[in-house]
Amino acid sequence: MTRYEEIDTLRGLAALTVLLSHFMVVFDFNTHNTYAMGFATNWYKYSPLHIVWAGHEAVLFFFILSGFVLTLPFMKNHSFSYRGYLVKRFFRIYIACIVSIFAALILKWSVVQNMRTVDSAWMNTMWDEDFSISTIINHFLLVGAHSGEISPVIWSLVYEMRISIIFPVVVYFVLKYDWKKLLLFALLLSAFCCILSAMFSNNTLNNLLLTGHYTSIFIVGSILAKHHLTIIEKMRSIKRWQKYVLLIIGVLVYTCNWLIDPDSFVHNILIVDWTATIGASIFMMLSLSSSALSKLLKSKIPSFFGKISYSLYLYHLTILMFFIKFDTGLPIALTLPLTFIVSIFVATVSYQFVEIPSMRAGKIIANRLKEKLSVSKSA
Template sequence: MGTSYDQGCFELCGCKAGRQQPPTIRGRGTDPARASSRQRGSRIAGAHVRGRAWPMTMPLLTRVDASPASPFDPRLESLRGLACLTVCVFHATHVFASNPQSVFFDTLLLAANPAAAVMFFFVLSGYVLGASLERDLAIAPYLARRLFRLIPAFAAAVVFAFACERLLRLDPAPAGLTTGFQHLFWPQPTWHDLWDNLLLGSNRVNGPTWTLFPELLGSMMLPFVVAAHGRIEPRWRWALFAAVTILLTSSPYRTLLWFYFGCFLVKEFAALLAGRRQLATVAFISGLVGLEIAGSYDEFYTVGIVLVSATAAALMMGAVVSSRDMLRWTTTAPLRFLGRISFSLYLVHWPIFYVCALVAVNCGSIVPTQIWGNLFVMVTSLVAAIGIAALAYRFIEAPSIRAGALAARLLAETWRSRAVVNSAG
């Protein structure tokens, strides 16, 4: 980011945002007429909403631990993992204050842009959840899967962070730490802070958990937007998109644009770029640059920043979805693994880098300078956080996902049984 640690980064991940962030919204599919005219590139697969076929931009894979209706592209998941990694790196390199100028750290911080990463998360959620709803608009099973996907991992991460910050302390705050780092971790969190964080009233215990509130709100709003797009003729989709965009822009919920653009624009960009590999490459790079620039501004929630960043992220994803050959290197096993555990990594890295910072303080004679101290925290916290995130995925996330899928099936069967009884009556 272009701002200092004290001014920007941790505000974006916690202190500034709070509950002010609205959630995701989903748009509608590509014009079937346009799809039929594009035989080059990836084919368009039909998805049915209320009996009408709505196209998807490419055949999507299905994860073993995902619901059958959820679209999955391993490249996008890997990009999510890399975006999560940038958040972890940025936080870990802002523990010790007054770093001397360093080309290495300046380059690292330029690449590690947490604001852009969070914007990317929201747009990706809009695309993935919207595509899933286009396949199956049953709201109750969808919400069950979503709640089981988010809440257990979130609650476990908050409790874990609370335990770390309460049991592992150096009081008063050691000298040499940044003002922002001290503000976030001193004084120690109270039981009231824990309860408030679990109820999404604050993010005092685990800073990055502020993003859960917009994710939940968006998850509840998405079915209605997808249904609205499903009811209109494809030729009117852009008019509806413009109307919803204007409505959200003029409302307190303008951050919903990230999710809405992900739902609608990714498919549109993918259809335009299908079969045009060079143009797709240019589009991806342009989107990446635009997202990096937009994510570097202090005003995270201004209309201009939201519109530019949402469009840029959607352009990146549309370029990837448009071609199977785009970013094939992201399908390697390490990046697939990173993407798979990215949600847990995003949640648990906060207390881990706090603990590693305390270790660095106690090893002052071994790690003498601020630069080496931040480098020590970055390396050790990443290694530890990835390991703990892998355990969290295996023992918390994966069982929760399976439980959500089971609950969704039970709800779907219940609704079908009631429908049969009502029709028979």
């Protein structure tokens, strides 16, 4: 099976944009409408430049990349083991996540007696109350409608784990049916879930409906995986100026959430998530089809961020909240660079000593399960 290093790097770049988006939250800049503050304040918020810190869009990018990467083995491997698949997925996602939750709890309890407030309303609500036992249990089980009381980034992993459980069924239909029908189904599923979610205020129901919505994003990644060789071949055949036009279109639709009036009827989760999905799909296919871009993405520094992307996503906000909440006396101008440096260091350690051993363990257990199944069948 071909491994695309560019995909890992794209995940790393997406993790960096999530980090930068949370840096902007510190200034209470990304959490409310700032149109009235004038051009000087908003020129890079309500413009395509927002791509640098488009956090929610980056999470959608994660979902597309996961759908893409998880589909590739199904296209080559005819001896599929569901138990082996779940074991590897569990060890890939869950172990590092649980360790990060423990770290978040320790850091939160260490700042309880020495908290400070900042200008960010959102930041001031984080870690401001003791966690209930049910909240802690739900975080460790990755269930419930997480608002991120302990580790705010966990919300996306709830959907990642849920969708991973049913994903082999998704791939079965993706590989069997025409992409047009599949894409139409994904759109209808997404629309159905988003409309119902807007109609009801029940958190549990909305959480399940959003699972359906995000499943449709995974389906897009799976469709791209199925047809990626054809798409890459066609994109390599187009002229350079056409690729630049595609790139511009990708940036515009990816940042559509910030280019249209938030009070407009077209500014809703269905439209902004799907436009971001289109943009992310364009970026991914351009990355795989352009030799120059591919070479850049596979260079040393971008590849490094690709490797530590998951741990960087898990830890950066916990570290940021610790430095923000703990009254160190450091100004924000120093707190943010310090957070960046520490986050990279912690992510590197987590990758080496948590992620890699977890993935190895998952593969070993999955292979043993496969061997036992083979023995039982032959017997």
